[in-house]
Amino acid sequence: MTLARRNAPGTMRPSDLLIPTPAGLWCPPADVYIDPVRPVARALITHGHSDHARAGHGAVLATRETLAIMALRYGEGFTAQRQEAVPGETVRIGEVEFTFVPAGHVLGSAQIVVECGGLRIVASGDYKRERDPTCAGFEPVPCDIFITEATFGLPVFRHPPAHAEVGKLLESVRLFPERTHIVGAYSLGKAQRVMALIREAGYDRPLYLHGAMEKLTEFYISEGAQLGEVRKVVAAERKTLGGEIVICPPSAIQDLWARKFPDPVTSFASGWMRIRARARQKGVELPLIVSDHADWDDLQATIRETGAGEIWVTHGEADALVHWCTSVGLRARPLHLVGYGDEGEAEAAVEGADAVPV
Numbered sequence: 603m604t605l606a607r608r609n610a611p612g613t614m615r616p617s618d619l620l621i622p623t624p625a626g627l628w629c630p631p632a633d634v635y636i637d638p639v640r641p642v643a644r645a646l647i648t649h650g651h652s653d654h655a656r657a658g659h660g661a662v663l664a665t666r667e668t669l670a671i672m673a674l675r676y677g678e679g680f681t682a683q684r685q686e687a688v689p690g691e692t693v694r695i696g697e698v699e700f701t702f703v704p705a706g707h708v709l710g711s712a713q714i715v716v717e718c719g720g721l722r723i724v725a726s727g728d729y730k731r732e733r734d735p736t737c738a739g740f741e742p743v744p745c746d747i748f749i750t751e752a753t754f755g756l757p758v759f760r761h762p763p764a765h766a767e768v769g770k771l772l773e774s775v776r777l778f779p780e781r782t783h784i785v786g787a788y789s790l791g792k793a794q795r796v797m798a799l800i801r802e803a804g805y806d807r808p809l810y811l812h813g814a815m816e817k818l819t820e821f822y823i824s825e826g827a828q829l830g831e832v833r834k835v836v837a838a839e840r841k842t843l844g845g846e847i848v849i850c851p852p853s854a855i856q857d858l859w860a861r862k863f864p865d866p867v868t869s870f871a872s873g874w875m876r877i878r879a880r881a882r883q884k885g886v887e888l889p890l891i892v893s894d895h896a897d898w899d900d901l902q903a904t905i906r907e908t909g910a911g912e913i914w915v916t917h918g919e920a921d922a923l924v925h926w927c928t929s930v931g932l933r934a935r936p937l938h939l940v941g942y943g944d945e946g947e948a949e950a951a952v953e954g955a956d957a958v959p960v
């Protein structure tokens with residue numbers, strides 16, 4: 603997407619346009635917050651993960667998919683007023699123009715372009731550059747200031763191709779045809795991406811799903827995700843699922859729930875699986891390095907592609923990324939925003955609420 607630059611540069615100072623506050627990134631001339639972690643009058647939300655999308659705001663501006671995901675997770679009353687942001691279309695609030703542009707992170711995820719007085723700042727939210735069959739790809743937007751996360755902002759984090767990691771899973775299924783493969787994956791995004799990649803690899807048996815993922819997975823399917831036949835795990839039938847693939851929230855792989863399957867192989871699809879100690883500590887037998895966040899190389903490549911002269915780092919390995927930015931001649935600073943994570947803890951807290959009520 604090429605956003606035309608309409609204004610002459612130079613009349614607005616960055617610190618007048620976006621300010622880090624305890625509630626989140628605040629845009630004073632429009633009086634809106636981006637991904638606020640506390641209830642505010644007016645929120646702009648980048649995507650549906652629970653550390654970014656919270657209930658209780660007076661009004662929410664987000665993509666159609668993100669609004670739908672918030673309603674699925676929190677109920678229709680998650681906000682008093684909602685407004686749909688159409689990707690690529692500009693919404694003017696006060697003096698400020700906001701444009702949502704795909705971020706490639708999960709279904710509906712968007713960067714938010716903030717423009718006023720000739721200054722353009724892009725708040726990217728969470729993003730990745732690797733192809734994801736379940737969501738629109740990241741589109742770099744030229745800007746003056748690029749705001750980035752740094753969840754995997756260390757040189758150790760270089761994600762291998764996701765399809766190759768899913769290939770390891772399918773190879774294990776071939777090697778152990780009597781065992782159930784239990785794959786932990788976050789309920790929003792990762793689970794559906796893993797299922798879509800399994801289908802792309804040609805696997806055509808039914809996939810079995812933990813109840814906590816049913817609503818979001820049905821939403822993905824209704825939005826066109828090609829997930830093939832998906833069946834909910836019936837507790838009484840777990841013993842009969844030898845040789846099958848079961849997708850569940852990460853917290854469930856160590857549960858009693860998981861031990862009722864025949865000789866289960868426990869797997870976990872996460873960027874953190876790059877760290878062997880993390881996999882061991884979680885009792886993961888088959889770690890799969892599949893991440894919905896940019897790795898070290900993609901953070902750098904993205905920063906360069908935006909052409910921004912200044913980088914603000916919201917959360918994650920901010921110091922390392924800021925250091926790299928300054929080493930290549932870019933201005934950079936950490937924003938020290940609190941309340942955002944790697945999806946792990948925050949998502950685990952909301953995953954119980956994703957279950958279909960019975």
Ligand SMILES: [Zn+2]
Nearest residue numbers: 651707728945
């Ligand atoms: Zn996220």
Ligand SMILES: [Zn+2]
Nearest residue numbers: 653728942943
């Ligand atoms: Zn996040």
